[in-house]
Every structure is written in structure tokens, then in C-alpha cells.
Amino acid sequence: MNRKIFVLLVLLSTLVGQAQVKHVEMRVEGMT
Amino acid sequence: MKQHLGRQSGVQQVEVSLLNGKVDITPKNDGQIEPAQLLKATYDSGVSVAEMDITATGMIVKDTSGALSLLVKPNQAFVIVPNETSHMLEAVAGTETQVTIRGQLYQKPPGKKKVQPELPLKLTILGVQKQE
Numbered sequence: 706m707n708r709k710i711f712v713l714l715v716l717l718s719t720l721v722g723q724a725q726v727k728h729v730e731m732r733v734e735g736m737t
Numbered sequence: 738m739k740q741h742l743g744r745q746s747g748v749q750q751v752e753v754s755l756l757n758g759k760v761d762i763t764p765k766n767d768g769q770i771e772p773a774q775l776l777k778a779t780y781d782s783g784v785s786v787a788e789m790d791i792t793a794t795g796m797i798v799k800d801t802s803g804a805l806s807l808l809v810k811p812n813q814a815f816v817i818v819p820n821e822t823s824h825m826l827e828a829v830a831g832t833e834t835q836v837t838i839r840g841q842l843y844q845k846p847p848g849k850k851k852v853q854p855e856l857p858l859k860l861t862i863l864g865v866q867k868q869e
Contacts, residue, residue, distance in 0.1 A: 723794050723835055723869075724768075724794050724795045724796065724808075724809055724810065724835060725764065725766070725768040725770075725793065725794060725795075725809060725810070726747075726764050726768070726770050726772065726791055726792075726793045726809060726813075727764065727791075727792045727793060727794060727837070728761070728762070728763065728764070728791065728792040729761075729762040729764065729770070729772055729775060729789065729790070729791050730759065730760070730761055730762070730789070730790045730791070731759070731760040731762070731775070731776075731779065731786055731787075731788065731789045731790075732757075732758050732759055732760075732786070732787045732788040732789075733738070733758045733759075733760055733779060733784045733785065733786055733787060734758060734784070734785045734786075734787050734845075735783070735784050735785045736738065736753070736755065736758055736784050
């Protein structure tokens with residue numbers, strides 16, 4: 706039973722963790 | 738500028754290429770990164786941003802006016818600028834489908850030297866990488 710809950714929690718945290726900003730890229734000018 | 742950006746919340750790593758002016762920012766997994774803050778921090782360091790692109794995963798939601806947004810976190814969403822690609826996302830709006838989108842959040846208007854970006858930043862979709 707505990708094992709099932711653990712697996713469920715891992716799955717949930719994986720799902721929640723997917724939604725995010727994964728990468729940001731900028732092109733800048735005037736950099737020295 | 739690299740140190741300035743590295744101090745922003747949610748930033749794990751900043752890589753700057755002096756050759757082509759490209760700045761790559763890797764967010765932490767805590768989801769605390771805020772692109773508008775990164776833009777401001779870059780301007781504050783005396784550098785002008787020509788363009789900002791992001792890759793983000795989230796759900797597509799539609800507001801009462803019919804505008805689509807990419808909901809990344811309960812407190813973080815980007816309004817999507819309507820274009821051909823964004824119309825493809827209408828079908829998954831309001832569902833729990835996760836989409837990974839590459840889009841542009843800011844582009845400097847042509848001909849102007851240094852312009853503060855208009856907030857909130859709007860997302861112009863360049864491509865949909867994945868739907869789950």
C-alpha cells in the first residue's frame with residue numbers, strides 16, 4: 706500500500722514538474 | 738551582465754557569447770524564473786536586448802475574450818499572440834494536455850536605439866515541439 710502511494714507521489718511530482726520555463730535565449734546589443 | 742542575470746531568482750546558469758551577442762539562460766527546476774525580470778536585469782546592466790525567446794511547457798487556457806495563454810504555473814502565464822501556429826492550439830485549450838512551445842517574448846522595434854519592453858510580455862509562437 707505504502708509502495709503504491711509512493712509511486713503515485715513520484716508520478717504526480719513528475720507531472721507537476723513538467724510545466725515550466727525550460728530555456729531562455731536572448732540576443733543582446735551593446736555588450737563589451 | 739552575466740553576474741546580474743545569475744543573481745535573478747530561478748536562474749541556474751548563464752552563458753554569454755561575446756561573438757554573436759547570444760545569451761543562454763538555463764533555469765533551475767524550481768520554476769521561479771521570470772522572463773520579464775531577466776529583461777529588466779539585462780537593461781539595468783546597460784545592455785540592449787534585441788530579442789528574447791523561450792522554450793516552455795504548460796497548458797493552453799482560453800480567457801473569456803477568447804485569447805489563448807500558456808499557463809506554466811498557477812501564477813505564471815503568457816498571453817499568446819494569435820498567428821497560424823497558435824490556431825492549432827485551439828483544440829487543446831482548456832484540456833490538461835501539456836504542450837512544449839518555443840516562442841518569442843520580445844523583439845526590439847526596428848530602428849530604435851534602446852526601448853523598454855512593454856509589459857506584460859506576449860508570446861509569439863515559433864513552434865510547438867511536443868504535445869502530451
